[in-house]
Amino acid sequence: MTTPPREVAASLEVNVTAATELEMQITVAKLPGLTVDETLSVTVDGDPIEPEEIVGEHGSRIHRLQVDSGLVVVDYSASVTTPADPIEVEVTDHSIYLRPSRYAEADKFFGYAAGQFDINLPPSELLQQVTSFVESRLSYIPGASDPIDGAADTLLAGAGVCRDYAHLVVALLRALNIPARLVAVYAPGCDPMDFHAVAEALIDGRWVVVDATGLAPRQTMVRISTGRDAADTAFLDNHRGTINLNSYKVTAIVQGDLPTDTGEDRIAIG
Template sequence: MGTIKRDVSSMMDIWVGAATELEVQVTVAKLPGMDLVETLTVSVNGNSVTPEEIVGECGTRIHRFAVDHGNVLVQYSASVNTPADPLTEQVGERSIYLRPSRYAEADKFFGYVTAEFDLSKPPIELLFEVSKFVADRLNYLPGASDPIDGAEDTLLANAGVCRDFAHLVVALLRALNIPARLVAVYAPGCVPMDFHAVAEALIDGTWLVVDATGLAPRQALVRIATGRDAADTAFLDNHSGNITLNNYEVIATVAGELPVDNGSDHISIG
């Protein structure tokens, strides 16, 4: 993709029925090398509020604010004029991303991977074999999974949405002793257009991305949030109270033609 411009935006209309603390993860992750121009606005019952920004791993930004009652509107837009530099291994990441997690229960797959994959192969070969295995095994079917389903549930159901595909890829890679994690992204070219989830694996000191859904070219992805699984990367969380997500919209485009992803290139999210 080089320096091809990417434009992304999102909107959330939320009803808060009882006092709560909201956290949103919709802003582009700020990382070295990136030229980013953005606007985030949050209003509660028509009144502008300034959320607290919490900076997490890999440039992830959580915006947190309290709401007593009423309507919340979150609007975000950004132009990524220059992508971020590829991420390389940081201290402690290998340890963190080999561990089982809430939705990527790698410990349940240790026996399974020995029957399905040749563990003597180099990690880069296993990375693409796992992605192809998940792509061949699962059907992309909205409504086929619940928000609390983990990788084991997805494997048994043979169906799911992007987060389910990514969780199964991550769990299998960790079981193969390859550090892996989930990344929430804006995905130009994705159909249906939505917040998207992909998997990253640590290969020879560099984080490479795979997307078993094949819904969008990996070269165009824009990182939002990075974590162990969807528990760390959800675009909306509430603590206490109760909320209803009335409506939301996601748009992601590139200047010019979308790149062609052959599925086998070694690609990092920029």
């Protein structure tokens, strides 16, 4: 499958009123095979600043800076011409991504998942059943969920946004003994356009992307960050101090027509 060239961008305006340490995860993940031309600009009250870059697991990049006070303006753009190679499966993946986590509390779903799905089915069939289940049980309603809601909250509410869909998929898969994790992506075709969250499941020795929202074709997604859940992948975080996110904007497009995603193929994020 040919992945078309993609153009992605993000801009943020953050007002810092008390000294803080800002962390951002908005840049394309640094992975083998990826060809990307990018620019990142950060200013504080108009003065340029060079943030510290920290590269974590699966190429996730945190840009960290110390700010006493002032208006932080961040502009990022990237042209992705060659997709990243599929992420290799590590022996620790079978342990780390089966554990319950802050927003994907799989331990709360063991009994429920066993009653809802046939645990004797192969993982590939369970993956399709879980995806269809979450798609049918939830309604995509911005504002219906709270940022601290976990997968159990989402199931009870029956509504949420992309991260809520992804958390419920991840929690159910882990409860069915299928390693799963959350990935923040740029998603051309996503409507409404925003940072997008999807799940990845380890099926037959390969990480494949799962998006129960169906908001964007999986073939065009660009990995930003990867983790156990949204606690590891937030696009903006801070430690101590006080900040206010005044505004942010995300764009993601492909050259040519968007591909059609039937939801049936196994696709890796490139």
